[in-house]
Amino acid sequence: MRHPNLVTLIGACREARVLVFEFLSNGSLEDCLQRENRREALSWRMRVRIAAGICTGLIFLHSNKPKGIAHGDLKPDNVLLDANFVCKLADFGISRPLNVTNTTITPYHRTNQLKGTMGYMDPAYIPSGELTAQYDVYSFGVVLMRLLTSKSPLGLPHVVEAALRKDKLEDIIDTSAGEWPPKYTKELAKLAMRCCRYERKERPDLGKEVWDVLEAMMNCPDDKCKPPKFLICPITQEIMKDPHIAADGYTYEGAAIKRWFKMGNKMSPVARVSFANHELIPNNALRFAIQEWKKRQQP
Template identity: 80%
Template sequence: MTRVETLSRMRHPNLVTLIGVCREAKALVFEFLSNGSLENCLQGEHQREPLSWRMRIRIAADICTGLIFLHSNKPKGIAHGDLKPDNVLLDNSFVCKLADFGISRPLDLTNTTVTPYHRTNQIKGTMGYMDPGYIASGEITAQYDVYSFGVVLMRLLTGKSPLGLPNEVEAALSNDMLQDIIDTSAGEWPTEYTEELARLALRCCRYERKERPNLANEAWGILQAMMNCPDDKCKPPTFFICPMTQEIMRDPHIAADGFTYEGEAIKDWLQRGHKCPP
């Protein structure tokens, strides 16, 4: 089965859809995504607003989901092989889709191997995102993409160049200086999230492939928990909160001081002998 046939049969919300083939130009035609690449967004090109930290976590989760789909493809899993922000495109709602499958490869399992892989003598990819194990052996596995994903996580967290970034993040984390390299244009990151994201990214970039996390069983759960965290903007307006109980009022009463209190709370206050509102 050719690569075009494989791509034409794949449909997923986090993969760019192949629309057709132009034989004359020897080109593939994919859907258009209006917000360009993640790299453009991280570089702040075209005077666009910086991506918020919440949006970056959602993008990371989208990338994770797309990779899980590729790796679990049947009958053979597929390694993207060149995951980087340039190959992550964003639609008008900033939903991200993986693109550029030019060096993606189906992964084979033989009688002598435990992990599906593809071996090549032509090393291709982008420096900074390439799995060191692949450079040394020429073997592409799903863990190749996990390494690249770790570097992308660090880019989302810091906005820095990928070259040498794992070492920089590891040193900052070890010396309790991670906040010094966080991309503040994303807003005020929760400290616990920056550390958890940094640790996940570093695990993805471990040299030994077997020590890297499973995307479906580990990475996705971590990112999903971050996306589901409460947002201060979702809290009820302060005028719904009783100044005395600090809870949402179910039976609001306006007191003589002009403030509104929970009925039972103000009643209890007065019954205790107070002559004026709190």
């Protein structure tokens, strides 16, 4: 399977017993939240865009045919970021296809060997042993809280719930992300809490509910005039209409990078390294961000 928000498997080395994946220069989302190597903090706009990318990747996995797939271990360590901070889900070691039987409605995978990461593990999974798409929704809710607060995942839903109840959400928000619009922080916190409800049937649908909220947050309504840098094609220096990810990890206007290849250029115009191949992957998450930004520029 290939998708802009899933890490690309390049191959395997049987002798070393390893899988080889594409290299993503900005490391993991956990590295960014922990500010490893004194790296610059992720802005709130970038965090919303990353959340939207994670959501898109999960929707793709859950709607896979003939069987949906549950990631099973979604956490910031398993969300990798490329040179443009486009996120890609990684580490599918405990991912499982979801089955439907004559006695069930919700696709699931049952196991008596519970695996996952504390803090992100669906509490309904522990007594039942049933891995479903809603397991990933719970984990996604905790990831949203991490993006909002950068706090430890252990007990974080209780911390966020208490802050919402006392109307003190601003006390736990990660201010290094810049000035979060209060409307967005509250909406995102409430969405995260819905994702983390104990009853799986009460959690929101990623494609119908969660995506709508994140899409609306892609750009601040008051952020007019100058577009964010990640909307600009490195070649044309114009807002992209048809963004595609090239083998160097950067996103370009589709027609522009194709012309670049047609002219015989073998080096990346940004990274100045040779392209491993000329394959292009549509960057749908960025396309939606561009469309949303353009809508907000209309009077």
